[in-house]
Amino acid sequence: MLTTTLLQTHFFGQSNGVYTPDFLSSPIIPFNYTGTPPNNTMVSNGTKVVVLLFNTSVELVMQDTSILGAESHHLHLHGFNFFVVGQGFGNFDPNKDPAKFNLIDPVERNTVGVPSGGWVAIRFLANNQDVHTSWGLKMAWIVLDGELPNQKLLPPPADLPKC
Structure with a gap:
C-alpha cells in the first residue's frame, strides 16, 4: 500500500518503483x-505511465470498445485545452484515418x-505539469518540469495530510 501520494513521489524524485515509464503505445x-x-480481455491494474517532456506535442486517439457494451464516453482533460482533430465510427485505422484529420481549423x-x-x-501541448493528481496518473501520463521557474511543479504544502 502506498504511503506517499504519486504526486509527492514525483516531486521529490522518489518515484522509482512507484510507477514505471513503460505505458504501451498500442x-x-x-x-x-x-x-x-x-472472452479474455486481459484487463489488469497497473502503474505504467507515459513521461512527457515539457511542451511536448501529444496526439491521443481514444477508441470506444464493446467490451462492456458500446456507449459514448466523455473525456475531460483537466488542466489542458486540446484540439479535436478527428473522429469517426468503427475501429480507428492508423493508416487511413489520419489523412482525414482537420489540421487547419480544429475545434478547441x-x-x-x-x-x-x-x-x-x-x-494538445503538454505544458501543465500540475496534472500529476490521481486523475492525471489514471490517464497514464506525467508532464516533466520545464526550464523556467513558472514551468515547474510547486512543492506540496507543508500541512498536506499523509495517505
Whole structure:
C-alpha cells in the first residue's frame, strides 16, 4: 500500500518503483474493438505511465470498445485545452484515418465525447505539469518540469495530510 501520494513521489524524485515509464503505445493483443468482445480481455491494474517532456506535442486517439457494451464516453482533460482533430465510427485505422484529420481549423475543447462504437483523436501541448493528481496518473501520463521557474511543479504544502 502506498504511503506517499504519486504526486509527492514525483516531486521529490522518489518515484522509482512507484510507477514505471513503460505505458504501451498500442494494445498487446489488438482485436475488433467495436465487434464481439473477446472472452479474455486481459484487463489488469497497473502503474505504467507515459513521461512527457515539457511542451511536448501529444496526439491521443481514444477508441470506444464493446467490451462492456458500446456507449459514448466523455473525456475531460483537466488542466489542458486540446484540439479535436478527428473522429469517426468503427475501429480507428492508423493508416487511413489520419489523412482525414482537420489540421487547419480544429475545434478547441477541454471535454470531448468518444462516439459510441467509434473513436476521437485529439492533440494538445503538454505544458501543465500540475496534472500529476490521481486523475492525471489514471490517464497514464506525467508532464516533466520545464526550464523556467513558472514551468515547474510547486512543492506540496507543508500541512498536506499523509495517505
